[in-house]
Amino acid sequence: AQAHAEEAAGKAEAARQSEEMKSAMLDALAHEFKTPLTAIKAAVSSLLSDNSASPAHKELLQVAEEEADRLTWLVNESVQVARIEAGRMELRKQPQAIAPLIHEVLGRMTGALESRIVEVRTSNDLPPVPADRELLLIVLRQLLDNAAKYSPPGSPIVVGASEEKGAVVVTVTDRGPGIPQADLNRVFEKFYRGPHARQSVPGTGMGLAIAREIVRGHGGELKVVSCSGQGSEFSFALPLTGQETRS
Structure with a gap:
């Protein structure tokens, strides 16, 4: 019975460490994603402010801006979900x-x-x-x-x-x-x-x-x-x- 309990505890600890490692990896990936996404959003915003751009071009740029925002949101959400799965939910109310x-x-x-x-x-x-x-x-x-x-x-x-x-x-x-x-x-x-x-x-x-x-x-x-x-x-x-x- 003791051996079984120790085995179960070992598996639980291994699962916890695996979730923490996944969370840490996602944190690092999110940081890597955010830098180019920020640059893309800044470039698109600059192009949108150009009054010489045609309505068709501005419409495409607005789509690009919305999709960059959506990607940023999805990256942030993935990190939050990984933290919750690892038992690291942090509430900022x-x-x-x-x-x-x-x-x-x-x-x-x-x-x-x-x-x-x-x-x-x-x-x-x-x-x-x-x-x-x-x-x-x-x-x-x-x-x-x-x-x-x-x-x-x-x-x-x-x-x-x-x-x-x-x-x-x-x-x-x-x-x-x-x-x-x-x-x-x-x-x-x-x-x-x-x-x-x-x-x-x-x-x-x-x-x-x-x-x-x-x-x-x-x-x-x-x-x-x-x-x-x-x-x-x-x-x-x-x-x-x-x-x-x-x-």
Whole structure:
């Protein structure tokens, strides 16, 4: 029994070291990527300020600028995810307005969502929540990406935010195939993918697990309500501080 315990402890330590090494490698790669990306963005910005450029050229330059921003975002997100997987999540909480963050993520996901009808149900007067901006963006993107993957083209995806009982509650609802009851308790497990997902939906099975870790780090819980054949609703509540709660 002792030998078995020591073997298990050794494997756990090896896994931890592997995750730390991956995180450190991604940190280094991110640094290498950021230098040329910054240079590209500066060059594109300079060309955009040239009044002699034709409208067609400016349109192409704007696409290049947007794609450089998107690459920067993806690099930063990859580093954050690696840190979470290695147990190194660092929260840098500042008051965050939810509605602008939702629209920012939607703006960055135009390609993934181009064949979906996205409806936003929120208002700009929601109280700010104490949260890590970059980590919250990861949660929103993961939930929207999940909705896009599982809902058919032309179907609606509804993103909502409201204030309820001392918290801001965010919901993402799709009209996909839904989740069988037998799988509901497992969708947040690392690497778990249901039979339908394994056959037809690309992914690693890590997105929802990462999102749940981030939400829990903020004192909330990521939940799902779903019925097979009727779509799914993922939701999480971000607690407000006392002075931010409104009656």
